[in-house]
Amino acid sequence: MTDVAALAELIRADDAARGRTISRLGYFCAPFRPASGPFSDRVIKIYRALPDADALDRLASAHDDYVAALLGAGVPMPETSFHLVPLDGARVPVIVQQALPETALMRPLMQSAPRDETLAMLQAAGEVIARFWHAVQDEEMRIGFHPSIRNFAIVDGRAVFFDTFPPLIHYSRAEMGRLLLQFSDKRLMRIVGPLLQRRVTAIQDEWYSPPETLVGLVGSACRLRPEHADAYLDWGREFARAEMRPWADAAQAGLDAPPRLPGYWTGFRRLLGLQGEPNV
Structure with a gap:
């Protein structure tokens, strides 16, 4: 208590x-x-x-x-x-x-580990993504998931998720778009954001899409370690076929080349000084 x-x-x-x-x-x-x-x-x-x-x-x-x-x-x-x-x-x-051990945070581990170890971490995170979407695929309520690399830790080979805000459940798309502005810690975003409400609202769409959450994970890995991008793309395509078959075609379509962040989101990140550090 x-x-x-x-x-x-x-x-x-x-x-x-x-x-x-x-x-x-x-x-x-x-x-x-x-x-x-x-x-x-x-x-x-x-x-x-x-x-x-x-x-x-x-x-x-x-x-x-x-x-x-x-x-x-x-x-x-x-x-x-x-x-x-x-x-x-x-x-x-x-x-x-x-608290989770800072040494377990997935993002810095991905930045420094050998290729095979980073692939094992992607596998651990991918299994959590697949497990979640299979579990909720018949739910009528609106529910999402934001399994980015910065929102995982790797503990004893297992991916542990720790980002629960905002709660991606019950809120409509428009309501969630407003929450993204209301709770932003950046005053500039709260001032400028309403002028770009449609684009701010679109930030969340990946979180409510099973294939896009997998594509987003692979895209983050490719940006962190571009020298291993081909291996990450191969892993993502195979993982989609093996573990996320209901969404495999859509996921594979997004993994023909290293996925890129939308231009509006990279612009927001630069505006706010966000560099993708762990959201612990």
Whole structure:
């Protein structure tokens, strides 16, 4: 059971008292891990408060449902909880998550490991992707998944997924597009984004498409290690045939060449100073 009062005190503390910020380049927040105290084995993720109480309650309910859906679909995850923490007259969304070893984060491992080890990591992540989509393919509700390399850790050869925000469940496409702006940690995005709402909304489409999640994984690998791109493309095509047959044709069509990010998204990333660091 999370001590919400202690969590509120931790949030009020200055950066030095909180502990080390793990990444300052996330789209929604800068997660940190306390150096000591009751949360020293946790990563804390603090999001923007909203004035709409009903929207916050819906967000909390959706997050609980999403974590349950991911676990129900066989997605390995660290223990994760969502809280609306009373703070200075507002309720602040906070995720508390069991910390994973920084040495296990998939992105830096992919950058430094030999080719065969990176292929084994892709296989581990691909198995999670396939397992998820097979588990939910008959669901009537709208549910998505964002299994990018930066959202996985590799623990004892197994891919562990740790990104649960925003909760990709229940919200319509238009609603999710608005969430991407409302909860952006970047003020510039909240100012400029509404002028480009259609393109911001399109960012999410890959997350709701089984073949595109696999193509996105392979594309990230190709960008990280272009010298191994041919091996990654071969792996992706074979994996689609063997493990994702309902979506194999669409996935293979996206793997004829190294997949590229849409121009509007790379433009947003440059605008916001995002470099694809792990969203721990």
